[in-house]
Structure formats: structure tokens, C-alpha cells
Amino acid sequence: MLSEFDLIARYFTRPLQPRSAATLGVGDDCALLAPAPGLQLAISTDMLVEGRHFYAGADPALLGHKSLAVNLSDLAAMGAKPLAFTLALALPAADEAWLAPFAQGLLALADSYGCELVGGDTTRGPLTISITVFGEVPQAQALRRSAASPGDDIWVSGTLGDARLALASLAGELTLDAASLAAAAPRLHAPTPRVALGLALRGVAGAAIDISDGLAGDLGHILEQSGVGATVEIDALPAGPMLACQRPDLQRAWCMAGGDDYELCFTAAPGRRDAVLEAARASGTPVTRIGAIDAVPGLRLVDAAGQPCRISQASFDHFATP
Ligand code: ADP
Ligand code: MG
Secondary structure, eight states: OOOHHHHHHHHHOOOOOTTOSEEEOBTBSSOEEOOOTTEEEEEEEEEEEBTTTBOTTOOHHHHHHHHHHHHHHHHHHHTOEEEEEEEEEEESSOOHHHHHHHHHHHHHHHHHTTOEEEEEEEEESSOEEEEEEEEEEETTOSOOGGGOOTTOEEEEESOBSHHHHHHHHHTTSSOOOHHHHHHHHHHHHSOOOOHHHHHHTTTTOSOEEEESSOHHHHHHHHHHHHTOEEEEEGGGSOBOTTGGGSOHHHHHHHHHHOOOOOEEEEEEOGGGHHHHHHHHHHHTOOEEEEEEEESSSEEEEEOTTSOBOOOSOOOOOTTOOO
């Protein structure tokens, strides 16, 4: 059996990249980061717990990818560029057949964003993966939840709901054919953080948030923190290609309150529509305009004819009473 220190040395210690923002990585009491002059550090932590965020026996390579992806998604939603991360890991055993693919999935995603693993903590315990990411963003350019104004357009990136559809299939809530499940499952297990779009939206978007708990709830955070309301056209929402084959009521519900989408929801003044579309083009990320911010508190849903409509599902809350 590997010791704690063998495990860290074998799977989580690598030479620093030449252009790394870190000047000291794994191995000392602290890592040292040297952010570029004039930039602010953006810092976020997200934790994944077995039985809560993923099933026991989940594919370790995908888990490695997802653990970092959900953290990079928070940097994306702030318009921050990834620099480095730390990894706090509780493991039931030092199982190399688990550790090797986990580290491979994690570090492959880290390398594709130039985001360096600079430290962490390792302990025995129920499988829990907690990552803290560090990014950088110029002063006053962070995309804050409090920056939406009445009259702004509301946009979302990519598509919504296919992760929820895959989860429903795995949980036996509905039956999907094998090809549809195979197409939807990567949205649940291996989300793509919208980092390039977040960076391209600096100076273009007002408020932004990443959609982890469902559009209704996450847009709700923007509305609350900005002191505004919104009207969203429900049939304008970009359903994922697999969800788009399902019943209209499911499409509406899981676009609004699916969860695990890791798309960006952001606002921008109508005068910046061309700039938003250019940011989307430059980052290779499709975007859809779904509604508008107004001064009346609350979130109103309308259909294509402008008639009010309701959906039955609320956004995800770990402590909600069933
Ligand atoms: P300390 O006793 O000071 O907390 P540790 O003995 O826990 O330090 O860790 C030794 C070194 O290994 C530190 O630099 C720490 O940041 C790093 N480390 C521990 N666990 C991990 C991990 N899972 N991934 C990356 N680095 C880790
Ligand atoms: Mg320690």
C-alpha cells in the first residue's frame, strides 16, 4: 500500500510549467503564487462528495475532470483566467487503480487550461474531492452578480438540460435509448467550463453566473444581488439536442431547473449585442438571447406569444426540505 507521501509524489507532484504563475508548487508548507501586477486574484472552492454529487463507483478519470471543471466554471463566470489550484482529497484507501485515472483526468484538464496543481491535503476518509482554484482578472473587470441593470439583455451559452436528462436516465426516472444516453452523458460527467467565453466577455457583459443548480435559481442570484427582475421567454431557451427530443413540458422544466449545465448566464446592454456575438464567435461558444432585465423584482416566464407561463420544478438546493 502507498504511503500518503508516496501517493502525493507519484500522482500529484510535477515540475512547474515554464510560464507558471506559481513560483513554488507541491512540497512545502505553502505554494507561492505571483499574480501579474495590477491584476486581482479570483478564488473559488467547490467540493464533490460521493453519494451526493456522484455515485459510488463513478469513473475516476471523469471524476477528476469534473472536479476541476466545476471550479474552472466559477472562474469563467467571473471573467477570470485560470492560474493554479489546490486539491484536498479524502480517500477510503490509497487505491492506485483509482488514483492513476483520477490524476490523469484531472491533470489533462488542468494542462489544457494552463492551470497548475500547486498543493493540497490528503487524508483517509469517505471519498471527497475539494478543489480551490485561483485565477486572475484586471481590476474592475470581474463579471459580478450585482452588475445587471434594467433594460439589459439576458444571454446563455451553449445548451441546457442534457445533463439533467442523463441523470434522470441513470436514476431510472425515465428510459433513454442507449445512443441518446451516450450523447447526453458527457454533459453530466465531463462538463466543459466556458473559460474562453468568460474572458471574451470582459468589458462586454454586465453580470454573469455559471449555471450549476439550474437557470431559474442561478439567474435568481443575479436578480437578487442586482436588485432587479427579469422576463425570460421560455421557448427561446436552447434545449440540449437530446432533451430537445423529449416532451415539451420536460424541455421547459429541465432548461429552467435542470442543474449541472455549467453554462454561463450573463447580461449585457442591448447596444452590446454585436460585441456579445463577437465574443461568442471568438471563443467558439454559441450564445442565445433569452430575455431581458427589468426593474420589477422576480422572474417572469412567458411563451413565444408573450403569455405568462409556469413550470413545476424548482432549482436544486442541498438543504431544501423535500
Ligand atoms: P502539511 O503537513 O504542511 O499540511 P502535507 O504533509 O499535508 O503538508 O502535504 C505535503 C505537501 O504535499 C504540501 O506541499 C501539500 O500542499 C501537498 N499535497 C498534499 N496533498 C496533496 C494533493 N492531494 N494534491 C496536491 N498536493 C498535495
Ligand atoms: Mg496537510
